[in-house]
Amino acid sequence: MKMRQHYLALRSAFPQLQEQEPFEVTTQELAEALDCTHRNMVLLLQRMQREGWLSWTAKRGRGNRSVLAFLAKREDIALQEAQEIAQKQDLQMAISYLQAMEQESPRGLRVQFQEWLAERFGFHSEVQGEQRLDLLRFPLPQRIHTLDPAAIHYSGESHLVNQLFDGLVRMSASGDAIQPHLAFAWDVDDSRTTWTFYLRKGVLFHHGREMAAADVTYTFKRLQALAPKGLYNWVYMDIAQIEACDDRTVRFVLSRRNEAFLAFLSTNRASIVPAPKRNNHTEDDSPYPVIGLQPIGTGPFRLADRSNGVIVLEAFQNYFQGRGFLDRVEVWSQADRQPNDDEGELPPFQVMHNVRLSDPAAEQWQQIRQSGMTCKFLTVNELRQGPLASADVREAFDFALDRSEIIERLSGDVIDRAESFWPARSTGTTAAQASPAIRPAPSDVQERLARAGYRGEPIVLATIPQYEQDALIVKQVCEPAGIPITVKLIPAEQFQGEDRLHADLLLFAVMLDEHRELRLIDLFKSMQHHMAPSIRASIDRQLSELLSEQNAERRADRFLAIERELTASHRLLFLYRKHLKTAFHPSIRGISLESLGWVRFRDLWFTHASGNKKTAPHGPN
Structure with missing residues (x-):
């Protein structure tokens, strides 16, 4: 990695030269370009020559001029450098590096990087010991600022929250009925202002503790405290009282009748978060800490890692509705790109949201409207x-x-x-x-x-x-x-x-x-x-x-x-x-859509014989 940086520094010192064009230069000039001693300069040039990046014929004696020719293109070496940075799951650093390099190189450098990156996206199946690991890796053209249900703003954040958290109820696939979820049943009084929910037994949070009524009361008091003007605040700010009747029963009392209340509980804004242990707090601590990018929910996936623009989700083994088929999901956030509704072409991967396909691609890919x-x-x-x-x-x-x-x-x-x-x-x-x-x-x-x-x-x-x-x-x-x-x-x-x-x-x-x-x-x-x-x-x-x-x-x-x-x-x-349409590769099975048309990761599975094909669609956004 450092060797490529040395080559790029040397190449930048002689920008007027073309590849394969020999020129004479003193060893002193070369040492100054590489900012090192004469001895280290010789070692570096010999290493670069072995890599095939340049040819160098040294002449003995101080002041004598050596003959040097650059063989490797600056853009190729820069691309290799960005690829190695990305392979270490530091996507943001790789993109920042390319942005800096593009000040001196054609803009096509980043396009080449995107094409290379596309080959890493999609479904991959790896055998580790005697176990097969099914992995889905996909790009997200926006920055993930938070995974806190009380603070999300963007569709990508919303989608990831749906994988990590659950609500008391959920919307049916057809979108016309509210169905049980963390709560298996509920009652409402004649005034339709008092709602009582009965919680499932045995639902675990990702850190291993069982969900109880105290977590539900904490969730909504926290939402009121942290987001008094947030999305759908006109629903949750009208909760006048919320109490845990026992460990499995929660009662909401609304200040006025609101027929949107039950539908609100099916949104990810109402995702249930665990109440912190009281003995973990001092008097100065907030009773409602911000979750940020360290979420703990009850959802089908748990956060395994989050660093350098890559968010790694792993299947939650103890999910109350059964473990998903995928073992791991990697979301590569490409924060230098601003998403919009009519993006041009992007590199292919196996599930695309809000997509328009060209006629040839439409013949190869399946689509859901x-x-x-x-x-x-x-x-x-x-x-x-x-x-x-x-x-x-x-x-x-x-x-x-x-x-x-x-x-x-x-x-x-x-x-x-x-x-x-x-x-x-x-x-x-x-x-x-x-x-x-x-x-x-x-x-x-x-x-x-x-x-x-x-x-x-x-x-x-x-x-x-x-x-x-x-x-x-x-x-x-x-x-x-x-x-x-x-x-x-x-x-x-x-x-x-x-x-x-x-x-x-x-x-x-x-x-x-x-x-x-x-x-x-x-x-x-x-x-x-x-x-x-x-x-x-x-x-x-x-x-x-x-x-x-x-x-x-x-x-x-x-x-x-x-x-x-x-x-x-x-x-x-x-x-x-x-x-809106969602397109997917024929190797994918279990496609079903959630709110905003995103695919539920838990339902996905792949036919291994065709899962790694890379025939190219066009234009997700």
Whole structure:
């Protein structure tokens, strides 16, 4: 490893030279380039010559000029160095090293590294002694900041939390029923504010202790303390009381009726964590320590190692629903890449989420169309005294926002025009089946904007980095109408804060899956923070009525009423919806999807005869 660094240092000292081009140089110059003594310089050059990296003909006598020729390309040696660093499971250091090297080398260096890295991904079966070890290794193009259910923000973090933790209940595969999980049964009183759960016996945490009611009470008190404004806080902050009736019974008392409570318990935000031993704490310690990247749950996999960008999960032998087929999962976090919805091609591996395949690849790979879809939209910040505070300007802006052109610029067979969060209920047909809207002429758009009183004032559009491409397309589509848009990027973990209130428009997305109701309530409550007081009060009243409605069909009708009020006043502007697919190699068996369309690792198994094939798909993101 050090020898390659010496060669690269020597090569950098003579950047103007081409490979195979001999040149004369003194031994003194060589020693200075390698920053070592004459004796060590000779030893280093002899070693490099044996490696075939250079040829060197020495001439005796100080001041005499030797003949040197570089044989190995700088990029090849740098790539070998990065590969060795990665093989030691220090992916972040390897990527940082390549980023530094690319200042002097072509950008293709990192592409070559990605291609090499792809060969390490996928399913591998290794025999250790008399035992076969089944390993799945896959890349995750985002940094893992935390594995604490109370603090997760990103889909990759959410997916890993699903492998490490369990909740009291779970959503059915079809997404239309709540089923028992850590709790085998539950009761609710007539007021539907007191919920009692009965816990399974013999469920173990990864550190070996049996789960009890005290862990459940600790979990939700901890969630309230650590994340009072977190995702779905409008559910768990309404828990007025939680008590352990005995070791196997837990009772929740809600401050008001909330028909989303049971569905919330099926999310990974409600994952059960172990209560710490009291005698481990001093008076200065927090009663609710942050888990961070050292999680202990009851899930089908336990965290075995976490270092240098690689997270290693091992099958939990004592999992209460039975041990999974895979022995080990390695998640290689590639934090230098920013994930987005329409990534280009990436190196192949055996399970890909949110994917579009080329026709040749589609013939080789199997695909599952996920039940959920993402929906992109814009909302108006009425607290900012900009042009969109006017209802007439909002209507004209909505008219100017040509969705057909936005979809054309995005391209892709999985993207449709969006008109509702409930497309089947609101129109009875999909947007793809509906007649396309007639495109307005730029002059008509400009005339309508002028009549509304718009005079070309700049509009600030805020979004998260993952949706930058969408924001730039909105900006481009609005330019011909004379609407100047400035795009402001805010990190996802800060998007719910005050920064977004300095923008006129907010671009975001919602996942329409089995947790659609929870996600939409969370969205509408978030939108209330930048609504005018009158509309805010109206939405608050309708959400209260909705959360008191036990019938799912009538709840859907109330959701649609809220949506129509917001779209009619042009406070909510739909852009498009995207269907999601998961592709997988034919050697994989046991494919079933969880929330966000991720594959449950516990269910996967492989046919060993074909498990190591590397035929190439295209484009996960």
